[in-house]
Amino acid sequence: MSRISNGQLVIAFLACRLSSEMITIPGEMVSYGFDRFAVILFAKLIAALLYLPVIFITLKFKGDSVITAAFRRNRAFGITAGIIMSVLLSATAVQTVLSVQRYVTDTLLNNIVTISGIAVITASAVYGAVKGLSAVTRSSVFAAAVFGLLIFLIGVTMWDKVEPDYLYFSFINDRSHFLKTLISEISMNSEILIFAVITDELRSKPYKTVIYYLPILLILMEFLNMLYNLILGPYMTKVEYPLYIIASLSDIVLFQRLDGIDAIVWLMCGIIKAALLIYCIGRIYTVCSNKPHTTLAVAVSGFLIFMLCVILGSDAGVYERMTKIMNSGIHILLGGVVVPLVVLIAGRTKQRGRVKKNDENI
Structure with missing residues (x-):
């Protein structure tokens, strides 16, 4: 098994989070431009708490993932945990593929047939998953480089369109909307599901990934939010893909417009996230079956996700309900908190049973 570094996983997680940012509809996310700065900060603080159950498992079981720890506790228990995590990962993968397909249709290829877009995205993700975790994380480094280039070019070409007056302070006078926005922001952190499955494939201590990842993510999200506000201002709530709109407004001799680069970045990030999710499903099969990581398991997972995308993507109403x-x-709460806590408690129960049995023998 090829292990990866914490840094590689951090970059891969950033790509995953950027793909979630791509599908955010700002009009549903904010009422006041300045509010989301607070939302992002609180969401990252809560996310740090949500990672704790998985971190405790890695510390208690010497780096084992949630699935590995559950399987070592009891085979049936491990398989049950694996099935639950696979369902949650599959649901997240379906949402990711459908969101990427929708984004491609809205921005790049208006006339593409839905099933064709889903097939290409899923096939690319399956190919990445088959190549392995190391290959996917290397691809995320390239995506990060392209994203950095995009932000640099936007900064060069759009500095004269910045309006500092758009950054006005506003009190949070709609607490229910603020809470709804906060929950939605937290729900985008589906990387915790991936983290719960692949911690035993890290070279170093898994908790270091979280220590590096969350502060970097906080800075990146706050920066993007500031960029949206400075350039779009009140119009931010009227557009579906803010960074794409900003890129399309740019004027640079070499590229004319930057929206093509923006679309490539989001497309790569979406495929990387889908590849990681499919890889994790294959990884669960590997642990629960005691067999080496097989191409067949990944391919079957990819095919099932493709079929679900075709079925669910054919009805816009179903897609909207799934998004809500x-x-x-709910997937973060179940896969990132409930399942790890149950595994952690089960591990403590088994350990106490062993201690009691040893005392009786003495």
């Missing part, structure tokens, strides 16, 4: 469910953060 995912925006509630």
